[in-house]
Amino acid sequence: MFEYAPAPESRSIVDIKPSYGLFVNGEWVDGENRNKTVNPATEEVLAEVAWATEAEVDSAVGAARTAYEKVWSRTSGRERAKYLYRIARIIQERSRELAVLESIDNGKPIRESRDVDVPLVAAHFFYYAGWADKLGYAGFGPSPRPVGVAGQVIPWNFPLLMLAWKIAPALACGNTVVLKPAETTPLTALLFAEICQEADLPPGVVNIVTGAGDTGHALVSHPGVDKVAFTGSTDVGRAIARAVAGTRKKLTLELGGKAANIVFDDAPIDQAVEGIVNGIFFNQGHVCCAGSRLLVQESVYDEVLASLKRRMALLRVGDPLDKNTDIGAINSAAQLDRIRTLSEIGASEGATQWSPPCSLPDRGFWFAPTIFTGVTQAHRIAREEIFGPVLSVLTFRTPAEAVEKANNTPYGLSAGVWTDKGSRILWMADRLRAGVVWANTFNKFDPTAPFGGYKESGYGREGGRHGLEAYLDV
Amino acid sequence: MSDRLAVRKTYKLYVGGKFPRSESGRSYLVQDSNVALASRKDVRDAVVAARAAVKGWSGATAYNRGQILYRIAEMLEGRRDQFIGLGEAPADVDAAIDRWVWYAGWSDKIAQVYGNANPVAGPYFNLSAPEPTGVVGVVAPPDSPLLGLVSVVAPAIVTGNTVVVLASEGQPLPAVTLAEVLATSDLPGGVVNILTGRVEETGPWLAAHMDVNAIDLTGALEAELARSLEEAAADNLKRVVRPSATPIDWHADPGLGRLTAFLETKTVWHPKGV
Numbered sequence: 019m020f021e022y023a024p025a026p027e028s029r030s031i032v033d034i035k036p037s038y039g040l041f042v043n044g045e046w047v048d049g050e051n052r053n054k055t056v057n058p059a060t061e062e063v064l065a066e067v068a069w070a071t072e073a074e075v076d077s078a079v080g081a082a083r084t085a086y087e088k089v090w091s092r093t094s095g096r097e098r099a100k101y102l103y104r105i106a107r108i109i110q111e112r113s114r115e116l117a118v119l120e121s122i123d124n125g126k127p128i129r130e131s132r133d134v135d136v137p138l139v140a141a142h143f144f145y146y147a148g149w150a151d152k153l154g155y156a157g158f159g160p161s162p163r164p165v166g167v168a169g170q171v172i173p174w175n176f177p178l179l180m181l182a183w184k185i186a187p188a189l190a191c192g193n194t195v196v197l198k199p200a201e202t203t204p205l206t207a208l209l210f211a212e213i214c215q216e217a218d219l220p221p222g223v224v225n226i227v228t229g230a231g232d233t234g235h236a237l238v239s240h241p242g243v244d245k246v247a248f249t250g251s252t253d254v255g256r257a258i259a260r261a262v263a264g265t266r267k268k269l270t271l272e273l274g275g276k277a278a279n280i281v282f283d284d285a286p287i288d289q290a291v292e293g294i295v296n297g298i299f300f301n302q303g304h305v306c307c308a309g310s311r312l313l314v315q316e317s318v319y320d321e322v323l324a325s326l327k328r329r330m331a332l333l334r335v336g337d338p339l340d341k342n343t344d345i346g347a348i349n350s351a352a353q354l355d356r357i358r359t360l361s362e363i364g365a366s367e368g369a370t371q372w373s374p375p376c377s378l379p380d381r382g383f384w385f386a387p388t389i390f391t392g393v394t395q396a397h398r399i400a401r402e403e404i405f406g407p408v409l410s411v412l413t414f415r416t417p418a419e420a421v422e423k424a425n426n427t428p429y430g431l432s433a434g435v436w437t438d439k440g441s442r443i444l445w446m447a448d449r450l451r452a453g454v455v456w457a458n459t460f461n462k463f464d465p466t467a468p469f470g471g472y473k474e475s476g477y478g479r480e481g482g483r484h485g486l487e488a489y490l491d492v
Numbered sequence: 493m494s495d496r497l498a499v500r501k502t503y504k505l506y507v508g509g510k511f512p513r514s515e516s517g518r519s520y521l522v523q524d525s526n527v528a529l530a531s532r533k534d535v536r537d538a539v540v541a542a543r544a545a546v547k548g549w550s551g552a553t554a555y556n557r558g559q560i561l562y563r564i565a566e567m568l569e570g571r572r573d574q575f576i577g578l579g580e581a582p583a584d585v586d587a588a589i590d591r592w593v594w595y596a597g598w599s600d601k602i603a604q605v606y607g608n609a610n611p612v613a614g615p616y617f618n619l620s621a622p623e624p625t626g627v628v629g630v631v632a633p634p635d636s637p638l639l640g641l642v643s644v645v646a647p648a649i650v651t652g653n654t655v656v657v658l659a660s661e662g663q664p665l666p667a668v669t670l671a672e673v674l675a676t677s678d679l680p681g682g683v684v685n686i687l688t689g690r691v692e693e694t695g696p697w698l699a700a701h702m703d704v705n706a707i708d709l710t711g712a713l714e715a716e717l718a719r720s721l722e723e724a725a726a727d728n729l730k731r732v733v734r735p736s737a738t739p740i741d742w743h744a745d746p747g748l749g750r751l752t753a754f755l756e757t758k759t760v761w762h763p764k765g766v
């Protein structure tokens with residue numbers, strides 16, 4: 019591979035404070051417990067943040083309740099829309115700052131945070147802003163009511179984008195929110211709190227409580243919460259489903275996946291290889307809908323594998339702030355451990371591991387893009403979500419076998435199909451038990467397109483008209 | 493009047509289109525009749541039958557499913573007096589017949605009302621359409637053994653799901669008689685499976701079954717039972733319909749909630765290009 023000159027994005031646009039509190043009722047309050055958030059690319063400590071206690075979560079839920087009853091539920095849809103449009107505009111205006119901060123705290127390449135995450139965040143607020151005064155036309159009756167106070171827990175893989183998926187529809191429908199970002203990626207949510215202040219959003223409509231699992235547990239099990247929305251692992255999703263059993267809390271869950279990316283012999287191979295790479299290496303594979311199981315039709319297996327390896331050798335792994343970087347840092351030491359463990363299991367169970375020659379930085383958390391061949395459906399790397407840049411390759415002969423293998427998983431979030439034949443795409447799309455099917459493309463997202471899983475990938479949809487249902491009393 | 497000895501009916505389960513006794517060999521007495529007392533094994537057999545029926549039923553055309561539901565209404569109309577004879581109010585029987593007709597019409601309309609064309613910001617044809625969730629467990633309302641039962645079963649199956657129903661424990665006879673209607677309506681065996689017996693005994697097995705995709709707890713009126721069933725349902729993240737917070741008026745407009753509760757939305761992205 020030829021050398022690129024470094025092209026680092028300046029981080030001077032971002033002003034990270036040494037310490038952050040909780041954002042409750044429009045104000046910053048010091049938290050009792052404090053922890054550090056680090057840059058996963060350097061292990062440098064970025065800031066101290068609060069890990070909210072049960073009492074602090076309680077005060078945030080109280081603030082959200084008061085704001086709901088006294089202000090937000092009495093604010094007309096038209097006015098709510100204008101607040102959301104205002105927020106969308108500020109996100110666009112401060113997009114560089116948000117993108118750089120996201121890459122520093124999360125480890126994802128700046129090219130991605132700049133070109134994918136932040137533009138989608140703004141688009142999401144724009145889209146749901148427009149719904150706020152049109153809810154009577156959404157198909158849920160003439161005047162659907164909000165649910166009340168939403169407790170929202172989001173993951174670390176798309177910190178700001180998941181915040182947008184949660185907060186935009188909630189506010190549009192007239193709910194107030196208490197949102198907990200992931201403990202390893204709290205900074206953009208805290209910057210979003212500043213944006214709420216800048217937009218003059220009434221105090222208490224959005225509350226941000228940082229923290230880890232205990233904070234999340236306190237939030238979702240708080241009796242003052244009417245609606246729980248969670249994106250994260252299937253195990254935590256199960257625990258939340260148990261915790262809300264017997265209550266009147268409305269619940270939506272967007273959980274794990276083990277998506278099949280299916281390549282037929284008539285597919286345009288070069289395009290398919292780009293789609294395979296995008297499917298599993300986008301965002302370091304920290305994607306619930308990642309195409310982590312490649313199913314290749316036997317007759318083109320050699321060709322696809324050769325082309326895929328050639329392409330993988332060109333992937334640039336390194337500094338997330340470098341504009342040439344394709345694959346950034348693994349988000350945390352704990353996640354790196356999990357990826358390593360499952361990869362070791364893949365090798366020990368008999369699959370063949372391959373990575374391109376790839377020099378990784380000395381500090382920080384890194385994992386080279388990796389494929390496993392000779393994988394069978396019984397292998398753990400074909401069944402469990404790795405949530406890293408690791409692809410398991412399997413083969414098939416007939417379309418029926420492809421469907422059988424693709425659906426042979428407890429998950430059902432997404433799937434990809436690569437073929438030149440339109441009727442085959444539709445035939446496959448009908449049979450794949452997954453909430454999103456990408457044909458001749460992969461990992462595309464849009465605020466107008468509903469997203470969410472079948473089976474153990476969770477329930478409820480985010481995005482589109484469907485995304486309103488979770489936040490309306492219907 | 494007559495000195496003829498009446499032929500009594502044996503009230504059995506309805507599983508996979510057949511009328512077996514409980515494998516446990518047990519029964520319980522209701523209105524002077526012995527009614528099958530379903531067991532854990534019966535629940536599992538019913539789930540197997542329901543799963544086997546998913547492919548054919550969900551793969552049938554919406555037009556075909558609508559015709560079959562309408563056929564159920566026709567058959568039920570013909571047995572109207574029989575249900576009244578079991579103690580059902582005539583108004584409830586009429587409403588149950590009309591409910592089948594109402595849901596029959598939804599089969600080929602729900603995708604148009606609940607699906608969407610999505611105007612994504614890019615050159616993609618993007619469509620969201622509803623699909624059936626799969627196998628649905630149903631705890632039928634104990635207090636409305638025909639109208640309530642029809643009101644929970646019809647919306648689940650019209651979209652292509654199959655169901656395992658735990659019938660009203662105290663008043664199971666209308667459910668078994670309804671099974672005779674279903675069996676003569678061209679409804680494929682296994683689409684509706686009806687178990688009679690004790691919900692406290694069979695409910696936990698149904699709620700925890702890993703091959704059941706959703707559970708309707710409308711009839712689990714006891715709060716602790718409903719909570720424990722919902723908790724068990726979390727093992728494989730079943731979609732859950734909780735018991736209503738307030739008593740349900742089964743004669744009211746049902747709305748779409750019971751249809752959409754057992755639908756999954758699939759979004760398909762397809763590039764546009766020449």
